[in-house]
Amino acid sequence: MIEIYQHQKSYIHLLNTRVKTLFTLVFILCVSLSPTGTWPAYLLFLTVILAGIILSRLSFKLLLIRSLISLPFVLAAFPILFTAPEPHWQLSINEKIKILISQPGFERFISIAIKSWMSLLAAILLSSSTHFEELLSALRKLGLPKPIVSILSLMWRYLSLMIDEGRSLARARDSRSAGKSNVRTIGWRAGVTGKMVGNLLLRSLERSERVYAAMAARGYTGDPLYRTSKSFTKGDYWILTCGVMLCLLILAFAILSQ
Amino acid sequence: MLPGKLFMHIPDGFLSIPVSIVLWVVSIVVIGIALRKTSKQLGEKEIPLMGILAAAIFAGQMLNFSVTGGTSGHLLGAALVTILLGPWAAILVMTSVVSIQALVFQDGGLISLGSNLFNMAIVGVFVSYAILTVVNKIIKSEKTALFSSSVIASWFSIFIVSLGCAVELVLSGTSPANIAIPAMASIHALIGVGEALITLGAISFVYTARKDLLKIGSASKSTNKGILIGGSVITIILAILSPMASSHPDGLEWVAEKQGFLSVAQDSIYNLIPDYVMPGLTNEAVATIIAGIIGAAVVFVLIIGVAQTRKKTSS
Secondary structure, three states: OOOOOOOOHHHHHOOOOOHHHHHHHHHHHOOOOOOOOOHHHHHHHHHHHHHHHHHHOOOOOHHHHHHHHHHHHHHHHHHHHHHHHOOOOEEEOOOOOOOEEEHHHHHHHHHHHHHHHHHHHHHHHHOOOOOOOHHHHHHHOOOHHHHHHHHHHHHHHHHHHHHHHHHHHHHHHHOOOOOOOOOOOOOHHHHHHHHHHHHHHHHHHHHHHHHHHHHEEEEEEOOOOOOOOOOHHHHHHHHHHHHHHOOOOOOOHHHHHO | OOOOOOOOOOOOOOOHHHHHHHHHHHHHHHHHHHHHHHHHHHHHHHHHHHHHHHHHHHHHHHHOOEOOOOOOOOOOHHHHHHHHOOHHHHHHHHHHHHHHHHHHHHOOOOOOHHHHHHHHOEEEEHHHHHHHHHHHHHOOOOHHHHHHHHHHHHHHHHHHHHHHHHHHHOOOOOOHHHHHHHHHHHHHHHHHHHHHHHHHHHHHHHHHHHHHHOOOOOOOOOOOOHHHHHHHHHHHHHHHHHHHHHOOOOHHHHHHHHOOOOEEEEEEHHHHHOOOOOOOOOOHHHHHHHHHHHHHHHHHHHHHHHHHHHHHHOO
C-alpha cells in the first residue's frame, strides 16, 4: 500500500541514498533561507526540483496530489494578508464593504506558500524514490543513533500489520452499527473508538513480548537491527557537491537580487 | 489511508530557520536523554516494545469517530503512551511516530521536524506527565485518580501543544500573534475533548482487561522530577503568557503602529474578519482565557457524565 513507487528503476531511484537525503535537506534549507519575494530564485529552485521529478520518471500528477497534503496549513499564514503594513490594495465588494489587502503581506503569504510547496515536493521525491529501510541506513551512516534507527526500522515492519488491525477493528465497528456513524451519543462513539485504540495497544504490547521472545531465541542481545547501505563512491561525492553548490548558488542569487 | 490529520504538523517553509534550529537542538538533547534512560530501564527489550507500540499508536491515530457535520475526533496519543509507559519511553514512541509521519507521509516537514518533535513528542509528554502526577497526588482514590488524570492530562496536552505551535509560528513571523494564538487555542480546546474521550476509552479498556499494566501512579515517583518541573513550567508559561502575548500587537503591527499606520490596518481587519475570536469580546487575552475555561468546563462536565453512566451501569 505504502511502497508503490519505490520499486521503479530510474536515475534518481538508483542514486546513492545518502546523496539524495543530504541533497534534499540542503535544498529545503536553501529554499527556507531565501528571502521573501525573490521570484526568479524561486523559479530556479522549482526548475531543479522539476528536473529531479522528470529524471525520476514518477507520475507528476500523483506527486501533485500528494503535495496538496499540507495545503490546509496555509491557513496559518492567511492573516498576514490583512495585518501586514501599507501599501494596501482595495477590493470593493459593495459600497459599504471594502477589503484592504496589504501588499507586503500578500508577498509574504505567496512566498511562504511557494516555499512550503517546493520543500514538500523535494521531500515527496525523496520518499517515493527510496525504500524506507535504505533511507534509515543512510540516516544511520549520517549519524542517527543506532537505537532510534532500530526502533524506526521495527516500527516500519509492523506498521502495515497494525494498520490492517486498525482497519479490521474499524470495519467491525461499522458493520455493527450498520455503517451509520451517527448512532447513539458522541460520548458512546468516542468511547467505542477509545476502546478500539486500547485494544490495539494491548495487542501490540502482547505482540512485542512475542517478538522479543522470538528475537531472543534467534540470538538477539540488544544489538541494533538495520540494513547496511551502499558505500559512498567518488562519483556520488561529485554529484552531491554539484547539487549542493547549485542550491547555494541559487540561494546567493536570491539574497543578492533582493 | 493517511493518518488522521491534526493541525499540528508544521510543514517546511512556515518556520524561520533560527526557530527550527533551536528546537532541533532541544529535541536532540531531550531524545538523547530519553534513549539513555529507557535503555537502562528496559534493556534489550527496549527496541521491540518501542517499535511495535509506535506502530500501534500510528494506527490508532487513524481511528476516528464522527463528531458532527464531517468533523471527526482524532488521537495524538502523547498522554495515552505516557500513562502506559512513563515519560521517557513515551518520548521515544512519539518521536518514532512523528518521524515516520514526516519521512514517509510528508505530514510535517523535514527542517521543521525538530519543532514538530519538540511539540508533540516532548511538550506533549512533559505536560501529560506533570498533570498526571499532580492529579494523582491530589485525588486519593486510585481509580478516580486514574480516569480523571488521564482525561485532564490528554486535554491539556493537546491544548498546550497547540499554544506552543502557535507561539512558534508567531516567532517565525508567519502568523500575527493576536490571531494565531486565539485561533489555535480555541480549535484545539475542542479537539482536545476528542483526545480526552478517546484516551478515557482506551484507559478504561486497559483497566478492565490488563489492570497490571497501569502503573503510572506507583512507578518512579521521585525519579522524574526534571520532567515534572519541566512539564509544569511549560504548561504554566504557555497557558498564562500566550494569552498575554496574543493581546499585544505582533512585530509587524508594532512597526505599523510606530509609523501611524495602525488605524488603516485595523480598519482593514474589521472589514473582513473581526480581530478577536469570540464575537463581543474585544480583548484577545480574555477571549483565549475564556476559550480555555470553556474547554476545561466541557471536560469537567464530561467527567461527571461518564461517572454518572458508570454508576448507572453498575447499579
